[in-house]
Amino acid sequence: MLSVILVPLYTDVLKSASFGDYAIIFTYFVIFNVILAYGMETAFFRFYNKETDKSKVTQTANWSIITTTFLFVILGFSFFDAVQSFTRIEPEILKLIIWILAFDALAIIPFAWLRANSKPLQFAVIKIINVGINLGLNVFLLIYLPKLAKHFPFFESIYFPEYEVHYIFWSNFIASGFTLLLLSGFFQKMKLSFNWQLWKAMMKYALPVLVAGVAFSINEVIDRLFLERLLPADIAKEQIGIYSACYKLGMFMTLFATAFRLGIEPFFFSHATSRNPKKAYALITKYFVIVGSAILLVVLVFIDPLKELFIRNESYWEAMKIVPIILLANLFLGIYHNLSVWYKITDKTRFGAYISSFGAVSTIVLNLWLIPIIGYVGSAAATLFAYSSMAILSYFIGKKHYAVPYAMSKIIAYLGVSILFSVLSFYVFRENYFIGIGFILAFVSLIYVFEKQELFALINKDKNEN
Structure with missing residues (x-):
């Protein structure tokens, strides 16, 4: 919904070439969101309804996502120059994207757990807060900040002309970070429990879903x-x-x-x-x-x-x-x-x-x-x-x-x-x-x-x- 709501704002503020920049960057976003989930969300639903020990499924799936997300961040910054050269994304925006992808990946299993346990109100409230923060920051940074910068020294110090695409991803970064903070209660209940046999079975189920997901993202944005x-x-x-x-x-x-x-x-x-x-x-x-x-x-x-x-x-x-x-x-x-x-x-x-x-x-x-x-x-x-x-x-x-x-x-x-x-x-x-x-x-x-x-x-x- 957010992407629809923001269309009037982006097309008013951004030139078509800048909107093209945003669309290209978002393409990588979509592809890597799927890769970092690697079908574990669907596997979680399947095994959560099949296994009697539901806590074991939750712990195993979540620790799997935490581990792979941690590795993604390390690899992303270790090979940062090569990634930047291939994608042609500005370095500052690329750093934000790495962190946004990590935050969103860590939220996958907590959100799936809410859905599996029929907690739509909590799910919806957190999602709406995410949208509200993202939308609010987009409106402030793209519309009001340029106006405030003309009259107030403080706002002038944080306003940069031709910085609109950066502001879009800063908004996303803050919203994703705050969303993860709202889900912190889920992580506080986590135990150091990981079942290798269950994980192997879940991965056997999940990997074809990953292939399907990558193919979907190719169909959608490539x-x-x-x-x-x-x-x-x-x-x-x-x-x-x-x-x-x-x-x-x-x-x-x-x-x-x-x-x-x-x-x-x-x-x-x-x-x-x-x-x-x-x-x-x-x-x-x-x-x-x-x-x-x-x-x-x-x-x-x-x-x-x-x-x-x-x-x-x-x-x-x-x-x-x-x-x-x-x-x-x-x-x-x-x-x-x-x-x-x-x-x-x-x-x-x-x-x-x-x-x-x-x-x-x-x-x-x-x-x-x-x-x-x-x-x-x-x-x-x-x-x-x-x-x-x-x-x-x-x-x-x-x-x-x-x-x-x-x-x-x-x-x-x-x-x-x-x-x-x-x-x-x-x-x-x-x-x-x-x-x-x-x-x-x-x-x-x-x-x-x-x-x-x-x-x-x-x-x-x-x-x-x-």
Whole structure:
């Protein structure tokens, strides 16, 4: 959510080339966040629900993350010059990134423990505090500090012109550090307890998840690095900035999919041994597609007001043509996460690595092929192909290993109608809200006609259980 909230601020304050710098740095951020987690969060959920001694799982997972994070910091600063030369990131920002990555990695298991123990209030409060600090510092440093520096000597001493990207990562550094401080109670309860046999089993489960995670990060952000290297140097960062700003409008779908995944992933594991888990998985996936398809349509009907709200600088609007592609790509990614339950609960995580690696290879090949021809539109198309192909592969491979009775005819129909209406709204009836709202009402009516009996049955069942 923070990345969406900050888009208006960044596009107002930063030139497109500076926003491109930020996007390139953030690419490394995403990749190393996944590497430092190395699938241990997913392994924690799996073994926490499977093992009787839950404390043993928590201690082993947390000490594993602490050890690898400590090694990462040592290696990062030991080979600092080589890393800086390869990434081309300014030394001061690179130092901040190393510490931010370390802080975020150390918070992985504490946050996973809160989710596994159904403590959403504590989880949400800490996350919101993190967002509040980060957002508040961004607003202060980018908007108010330059104004205060003109009138007060103290603020003048801490203000540096053309330092905006640095301020962004200073804000992140302080927010991540404070978040870790709020989680200190978890670490105070830690014991010097580590089970090697359990750790080996967890790593066997986690490493394919790591491969899948790295592949996901490649699918999500590697296009910025390709754009940096394949576009002419004089326009590369400006094009990356324009592309990345409009890409953020696809985050409406990502927000929904991420929030859904945070809540549903523990459910998948905890209900794996229930009486009829497959029926529940099928139902959840169908309603995910329904809500996601509705979001796709609503966002594209109202994309121009949203554009003016989140990206007020018109110089960024050139890349608006990628927004439908990215929204649909993120919807397919969410569908993939739902379909991927089969390899997680059957401990066949290697298939997740295979599927996401296929997506990553597709992303790389298509970026290399399409960027020189159609620029950042090629990157968006590569993302859509990668995520849609991963969802399709997961469905067909999953049928052989853990067949879930998905209502595929309805899923395809809802998805197809939403895409049709979205394309017409964006490319044919742009800013014609009478027709656009008509499409939304028609889609909602379609859902009501075909799902009302099941929805009423679910509501009545819930009332009876309560």
